[in-house]
Amino acid sequence: MTDYDVIVLGAGPAASSAAVTCAVGGMKVLMADRYPEDVCKPCGDGLSENGLEALAKLSVSADRLLEAGAHPISRSVHLWPGWRSEVRHDDRGFLTLPKPCLLRLVRSRAEEAGARIRYAAETPVQRDGLWQIGDTARAPRLIDASGAQSGFRQDPALRRGLPIGASMVISAKPPLDEDSVWFWHLPDDPTGYRWAFPLGDRRWNIGVWRSAETARIKAEMERFIALCAGKCPDHFAVIRPAAYAFLGTSPTSRADQAEDGCLQAGDAAGTCDASSGEGIPQAVASGMLAAETCLRGAERSRATRPQSADQNI
Numbered sequence: 001m002t003d004y005d006v007i008v009l010g011a012g013p014a015a016s017s018a019a020v021t022c023a024v025g026g027m028k029v030l031m032a033d034r035y036p037e038d039v040c041k042p043c044g045d046g047l048s049e050n051g052l053e054a055l056a057k058l059s060v061s062a063d064r065l066l067e068a069g070a071h072p073i074s075r076s077v078h079l080w081p082g083w084r085s086e087v088r089h090d091d092r093g094f095l096t097l098p099k100p101c102l103l104r105l106v107r108s109r110a111e112e113a114g115a116r117i118r119y120a121a122e123t124p125v126q127r128d129g130l131w132q133i134g135d136t137a138r139a140p141r142l143i144d145a146s147g148a149q150s151g152f153r154q155d156p157a158l159r160r161g162l163p164i165g166a167s168m169v170i171s172a173k174p175p176l177d178e179d180s181v182w183f184w185h186l187p188d189d190p191t192g193y194r195w196a197f198p199l200g201d202r203r204w205n206i207g208v209w210r211s212a213e214t215a216r217i218k219a220e221m222e223r224f225i226a227l228c229a230g231k232c233p234d235h236f237a238v239i240r241p242a243a244y245a246f247l248g249t250s251p252t253s254r255a256d257q258a259e260d261g262c263l264q265a266g267d268a269a270g271t272c273d274a275s276s277g278e279g280i281p282q283a284v285a286s287g288m289l290a291a292e293t294c295l296r297g298a299e300r301s302r303a304t305r306p307q308s309a310d311q312n313i
Contacts, residue, residue: 001135001136001137001138002030002136002137002138003028003137003138003139004027004028004029004030004137004138004139005022005027005028005029005139005140005141005294005298006022006027006028006029006030006139006140006141006142006143006291006294007029007030007031007032007124007131007133007137007138007139007141007142007143008022008029008030008031008032008115008142008143008145009032009033009034009124009142009143009144009145009146009268010031010033010144010145010146010147010266010268011031011033011035011037011103011107011117011119012041012103012106012145012147012266012283013054013055013102013106013266013279013280013283013284013287014145014265014266014267014268014271014283014284014286014287015031015033015110015143015145015146015265015266015287016031016058016106016107016109016110016287017057017058017106017145017265017283017284017285017286017287017288017291018143018145018265018287018288018290018291019031019110019113019115019287019291020058020109020110020113020115020291021287021288021291021292021295022115022143022291022294022295023110023113023114023115024113024114025291025292025295027294027295027298028114029110029113029114029115029116030115030116030117030118030133030137030139031107031110031115031116031117031118032117032118032121032124032133032137033117033118033119033120033121033146034120034121034122034123034146035119035120036119036120037119038100041099041147041243041245042165042166042167042207042243042244042245043099043167043205044165044167044195044197044205044207044277045096045097045098045099045102045167045169045197045199045205046073046094046095046096046181046195046197046205047065047070047094047095047096047097047102047280048094048278048280048281049089049090049093049094050278050280050281051278051280051281052065052092052093052094052095053281054280054281054283054284054285055106055280055284057284057288058106058109058284059109060105060106060109062092062095064105065095065097065102065105066092066095068097068101068102068104068105069097069098069101069200070095070096070097070101071095071096071097071178071198071199071200072091072092072094072095072179073089073093073094073095073096073179073180073181073197073198074088074089074179074180075087075088075089075179075180075181076089076094076180076181076182076183077180077181077182077183078183078185079182079183079184079185080185080187081187094181096181096197096198096199096200096205097199098169098199098203098205118133118137121133121134122134124142126261129261131261131262140261141261141262141263141294141297141298142261142262142263143262143263143264143265143287143290143291143294144262144263144264144265144268144269145264145265145266145268145283145286145287145290146268147245147266147267147268148245148267148268148270148272163191163192163209163210163211163274163277164209164210164211164217164244164245165207165208165209165244165245165277166207166208166209166217166218166220166221166242166243166244166245167205167206167207167242167243168205168206168207168221168225168238168239168240168241168242168243169199169203169204169205169206169238169239169240170203170204170206170228170236170237170238170239171202171203171204171235171236171237171238171239172202172204172228172229172232172235172236172237173202173232173234173235174196174204174228174231174232175231176196176198177198178198178200179198180198181195181196181197181198182195182196182197183195186210189210189211191209191210191211191274191275191276192208192209192210192211193208193209193210194206194207194208194209194220194224195207195208195209196228202235203239204228206224206225206228207221207224208220208221208224209276209277217244218244221242221244225242263290263293263294264290265283265286265287265289265290266279266282266283266286266287267279267283269286271283271285271286
């Protein structure tokens, strides 16, 4: 059994943010993800200016992202029935990068800070005041940053009616500029939209974001896939199949979640922007906040711990 100061569930941006902050603060950190290393959750693969600023706080700079294969974007095109608007982006103001590449960067940053990472980990249980993973690791504090479909602490009923995101990666030659990200806003959903984000080399991340039941979002995604395939008669191939995830803002299942040494961060805490689907800035900020709370709690514990007779000499 290895003792840690904190166990961080997950291995994405929120978990990596929490792990980096705790490790830099002097804690012994274990990141434990229930998924195998190569599992990638649904994602639009877009990094806005806010997302880039958040990643820079983890020392994951735009230069590092570009070296990892990020694709620079010059404008965002928003399309409504009968209306079009464009937003120009400054140099490195918007990038696209496949999620696996981003995960490798943030996880390596956590390891550089001193955290250890374990994949396909068991669900933690609390025993004698400590959070324990199997018979191999334990810690007095736990940060759940394991994603929107965490299941560790959340009541599934709290997710009903929240927006759902669906995404996939294709290889195609659509009649669209590859230096722009494209949004088609849905007339029957004020916050819903379809998107197409170029990743470079004819790769595109396409998807749908809307408030709907799972069956409806799947039907919407299937229609969009068929539309994209029809617009790309010369070349259309699936690289990453469609995947779905419940997202959006939601209260956690317990108001007293911190009382037993457990905090939540990122999508597990419902911090994703429900109006846009963006989650990187919220993931990094909430991961840091949870870590800072753990650090303050550890400092208070040390300050109130009775000193031994030898320490009083």
